[in-house]
Amino acid sequence: MKGLKIVTIGGGSSYTPEIIEGFIKRYDELPVKELWLVDIAEGKEKLAIVGNLxxxxxxxxxxxxxxxxxxxxxxxxxxxxxxxxxxRVGLLDARIRDERIPLSHGYIGQETNGAGGLLKALRTIPVILDIDKDMAELCPNAWLINFTNPSGMVTEAILRYGKNKKVIGLCNVPIGMEMAIANLLQIDPSRVRIDFAGLNHMIFGLHVYADGEEVTQRVLKDIAAGNLGEVVKNIININWVPEFVTGLGIIPCPYHRYYFKKDEMLEKELEEFRKGETRAELVKNLEKELFELYQDPNLDSKPPQLEKRGGAYYSDAACRLITSIYNDKRDIQPVDTRNNGAINGIPADSVVEVSCLITKDGPKPLQVGELPVQVNGLVQQIKSFERITIDAAVTGDYNLALLALTINPLVASDKSAKLLLDEMLEANRTYLPQFKEYFSRK
Structure with missing residues (x-):
């Protein structure tokens, strides 16, 4: 059996031990011969530490x-x-700015939602498209599995503007939801299946099955009662108003709190902001602790502290997907891929996050049809934001960037959007070469 060559770009990340563990666990069905960890000069020291671990x-x-x-x-x-x-273009200092600048003006500061999500996409998409060009030349038959946030927008940018069509986006939120619901039902996660549909960080569980029997209403009652518990580490776990969950009728993901519990989330974030404890700042401190652990020559396994980083189940998501493609498993997994009619009302070339049949030829989305009316409008609004953000990231068009931020429901004001955008573009000038015309006019 021919050994595989797998490349991880951003290999100096604190997440890397997760994916190493995943490949080790699956070696019998995924024969990795070479694993290349790649980083940039600023990450040289971390790359060496992670490589040795x-x-x-x-x-x-x-x-x-x-x-x-x-x-x-x-x-x-x-x-x-x-x-x-x-x-992560700009490293964690860029994420800190993405969170602190909006909060300084009284808006949600989050790395993939609202103004922070816009700036992360503007910085990231041109870099990913450069990687795509290199892949088209050097490994044209390789699959690109993207875990870089905002994963849905990054994946769509490649599919719409890049050369490589063998690209799949991935997020650990759906698998975190599966694990949390399995724990709620007190059964093994392999016995749970959720029909997922929506967008990255805007995904809903339409139906939940345990051993093939639908248990959606039972799960909704537990969520309404506050029994689900924590799904991901990086989102504040505030319980939903019970009647809201009952009315919604489908399973929300943790990121929906930024839209359906905006006031409470903003209040919590502003409290952290004033103490200098935004999520990005906590992550930076956690990264420092993790790399001190990673340097220990006696450490030869993924430390449990990594789960605090917010990357839990990364290995199960990324390695499970790669294994399924390689072995043509034809199992069902939630991934970010071209819509191609899976969800009505979203352009065929747009990326959605949806349950798919995973084959050697890639993901085949399961047909959803119309999204439930109670969430369709919000999903459509966020998709408009995503598409225009991607166009702005590729072209460097200031007007499109402003339009995208104004459309986003976490801002929803052209005057406020302009104030935020101008300050955030200036703070990210080093990482936005496509906006040179805008900067030249200042």
Missing amino acids: AKRMVKKANLPIEIHTTLDRREALSGADFVTTQL
Whole structure:
């Protein structure tokens, strides 16, 4: 059996031990021969630390997986079978700005929602499209598995503007929902299936099944009663108003709190902001602790502290997907992929996050039809925001960026959007070469 070459761009990330663990667990059905961890010069030290931990993990597992670390992306990509992306343009300091600038004006500050999500997309999409060009030249048959946020927008940018059509976006939120609901039902996660539909960080569970029997109403009653518990580490877990959940009739994801509980979420965020404890600042401190752990020459497994980072189940999501493609498993998984008519009313070339049949030829979306009327409007509004943001990221068109931010329901004001956009563009000038015309006029 031919060994696989897998490349992880952003390999110096604190998430990397998750994916190493995932490949180790699945080695019998996913024979990885080479794993290349790639990063940029600013991440050289972290890359070395993570690379050494990865080598210790592989050695402990007694597997013939070669771990390579490099700052040369093109060297790594040559002949790759799968490429995963988990990069952050501007590092965590950019995320801190994405959160603190909106909060300083009284708006939600979050890395993938609202103004923060817009700026992260503007910084990230041109870099991902450069990676796409390299892949088209050096590994044209490779699958790109994108975990870089905002995952849905990044994936759609490649499918609409890039060369590679073998790209799939991924998020750990749906698998976190599956795990939380399995825990609620006190059964193994393998016995739970959820029909997912929506967008990245805007996904809903339409139906929940346990051992093939629909249990949606039972789960909704538990969610209304506040029994679900924490789904992801990076979202404040505020209980829903019970009558709202009953009226909604489908399962919300944690990110819906930014839209359906905006006042409470903003109040909590402003409280953290005033104490200098935004999520981004907490993550930066946590990263420092993690890398101190990773440097321990006796550490040869993923430390449990990594789950606090918000990346829990990453290995189960990314490695499960790669394994299913490689083995043509034809199982059902939620991923970000071209809509192609799966959800009515969303353009065919737009990316949706939906349950798919995973085959050797990629994901085949399960047909959803119309989204429930109670959420269709919000999903359509966010899709408009996403499409226009992607166009702005590719073209550097200031007017489109302003339009996108005004459309977003977390801002919803052209005057406020302009104030936020101008300040955030200036704070990110180094990472926005496509906006050179805008900056030249200032």
